[in-house]
Amino acid sequence: MARHIFHCPLRWSDMDAFGHINNVSFLRYLEEARIEFMWRLAPGEGSASFTGGSVVARHEIDYLRPLVHRHTPVAIETWVTDISAASMTVAYEVKDGDVVYVRASTVVVPYNLEAGRPRRITREERSFLEDYLEKRAVAV
Secondary structure, X not given: OOOEEEEEOXXXXXXXOOOEEOHHHHHHHHHHHHHHHHHHHOOOOOOOOOOOOXXXXXXXXXXXXXXXXXXXXXXXEEEEEEEXXXXXXXXXXXXXXXXXXXXXXXXXXXXXXOOXXXXXXXXXXXXXXXXXXXXXXXXX
């Protein structure tokens, strides 16, 4: 299992009145990491993987500690926790070394923009996603 690491710059406009990164900005950070993971990293030469469109069906975010604005990027680790026939769950940790600021997940549904409806994950997409698959432990 691998994790993709995206180094995300913190922008001045992301900061709230207290000097912390605003909670809404984290959604943009997760989006940037997910886009790099799925649309820049995944498609090989001539591959149509993930280029047909997708929609976000769900976000879950746990804010663990405030992230104070700074001039150095924060690392966002991205991996996959679930793959079904027509959706995938992407997980994230926004961190700096061992310090984790946010844990989150997004359910992404591949979407056929021309037909205006969800589509199935292709064999090529599934193969890519499985390289990053890390199942979550089930609490007992």
